[in-house]
Amino acid sequence: MDLKSFSSNSLSSSEVALLARSSSYSYNAFMQKFGVRFSKSPRGIIVRTYGGPENHYLANKAIISLAGGANNVAAETSFHSSNGLNGSTWSLFTRNLKVLEAYDDEYGGVVIDPDRLPTNPSVFARSLNLSLSHWKKMSLLYLIRKVVTMENLTLASCVNVHALHKPHLTYEDLQGKKGIWLKLPIEKSDLVPVSIKEGFQYHHAEPGYVMLTYWIPEGPCMLPANASHLVGVGGFVINENNEVLVVQEKHCSPEILGLWKIPTGFILEAEEIYTGAIREVKEETGIDTEFIEVIAFRHAHNVAFDKSDLFFICMLRALSSKIVVDDHEIEAAKWMPLVDFVKQPLIQEDSMFKQIIDILVARLGKRYCGLSTHQVVSKFDGRVSSLYYNVIDNDEDINCVGN
Known part of the structure; x- marks a missing residue:
């Protein structure tokens, strides 16, 4: 399977199914493009999604069981980081680092809670990096689950994807996050440079705060502009x-x-x-x-x-x-x-x-x-x-x- 046929925003369900089943696919190349790693275990195939300059990753363990002639998917989520030396892992929760508190808006976006932000810029930088990785990569696990469960189909039958009349799953199908809203009160203005470094952009400012945004999908940003x-x-x-x-x-x-x-x-x-x-x-x-x-x-x-x-x-x-x-x-x-x-x-x-x-x-x-x-x-x-x-x-x- 040719890597060029994949897109981070639109991935055919047959391609995902073949990925999960194929032993000849170059998952090293796939990891570089999507930040994904496949590994085998007695329970099936584990998919881990990685992100961030410090090799933080979300072990979105998509365990695809091939036993019993049926293809089923279970999911577990945990947070780990590789120290880059010997490949050992440790829980980020032991260092009190976690995804930023946020809630979903009605348009598939994320609104970060401004009242529960870390006050230390260094801690905020690591939490923001981890959070962005989480919101970007959580969609891949949903995609794999959806491919194998849509219309009660198995992984093998998903290969004949054109019978579904849904040859591609769009970003919206993934239920992944789109826009991220970050409101920084004036007393936390030292977090602004950290956010800009992570790719956030200015949206608007009021006397007591500045609003920043981040658009995840590829293509033009669809967030509403500031008052015109x-x-x-x-x-x-x-x-x-x-x-x-x-x-x-x-x-x-x-x-x-x-x-x-x-x-x-x-x-x-x-x-x-x-x-x-x-x-x-x-x-x-x-x-x-x-x-x-x-x-x-x-x-x-x-x-x-x-x-x-x-x-x-x-x-x-x-x-x-x-x-x-x-x-x-x-x-x-x-x-x-x-x-x-x-x-x-x-x-x-x-x-x-x-x-x-x-x-x-x-x-x-x-x-x-x-x-x-x-x-x-x-x-x-x-x-x-x-x-x-x-x-x-x-x-x-x-x-x-x-x-």
């Missing part, structure tokens, strides 16, 4: 005098210096779009408002931190009139007549600003309908979500249901 977008909001507030609430920021780019603009900002984690707009207006101007509609939103790329940006313009109704300026962010704030707001040169000269103002004016003239928010519950996850939509009562006089 920032979400901003702007509050268009107009009072009964047809005046718009506007601000001038203390810190702004030279291009918009002197522009009177609507209050804007980023929404917070787990904050609704409409509540974020209400909060930003309150923080910058002291004005209380209530949400009416999302008038429009802009989608741009490579903005702050090279992230994409979603910016929602919300129409709000003023509930108070006294302005209290936020001295940290805002240079000035005032109620400005709508006509003066629209006539500002920076707005007239910028196609996007002008389009947004045109939409807002159309909404005030009831020639346009925005999106109001509706709380709904989905059976898929049981969560309450905000669904933004609107309908029109009639074609002659636009009346947005949900206002």
Whole structure:
């Protein structure tokens, strides 16, 4: 059997069956490719999987019994290490070294428990190496068991694999681990270099931790990427005098210096779009408002931190009139007549600003309908979500249901 026909991600069941039965196969070459060793015992064939630079291995003892005319598989698992000198073995448990505490996620991945990590970097390095070896190699034993037990077939009948209509077992069939998630709290940041050395990659960071990931299968990583977008909001507030609430920021780019603009900002984690707009207006101007509609939103790329940006313009109704300026962010704030707001040169000269103002004016003239928010519950996850939509009562006089 040609070694080139094997793949670490997809292995035909006939190849595995022949491996277990063939005495002519070069298992030295197989060991180099897969980290697997076969040995004979009175009970059958023992398969050991090895991994790691220190020759740690998981003795995934797949004992294939050939007695009695039947081919059966039993499994035992233990942890050993070869000292590289005389081939003797000893239990790693005598040195308190074991696979890191972890739990499976619903996508076939592993989430390492951040609260039960070793604090010593050297101990963590050995445990992480052992754990990676374990999660990589545990699939091989499952494969051998599956080949000989699928549809009650024996090893001999597995050779005629095409009769199964399953000529290859994929990585997913093996129930092997795929992605590994490692969350390192800030107090254990000295474990980051150790993890990177083992092949982990940065995923994202928050003030209290850094998240690292490791993808086991060959091919492109299928783990979800870090958040790709920032979400901003702007509050268009107009009072009964047809005046718009506007601000001038203390810190702004030279291009918009002197522009009177609507209050804007980023929404917070787990904050609704409409509540974020209400909060930003309150923080910058002291004005209380209530949400009416999302008038429009802009989608741009490579903005702050090279992230994409979603910016929602919300129409709000003023509930108070006294302005209290936020001295940290805002240079000035005032109620400005709508006509003066629209006539500002920076707005007239910028196609996007002008389009947004045109939409807002159309909404005030009831020639346009925005999106109001509706709380709904989905059976898929049981969560309450905000669904933004609107309908029109009639074609002659636009009346947005949900206002």
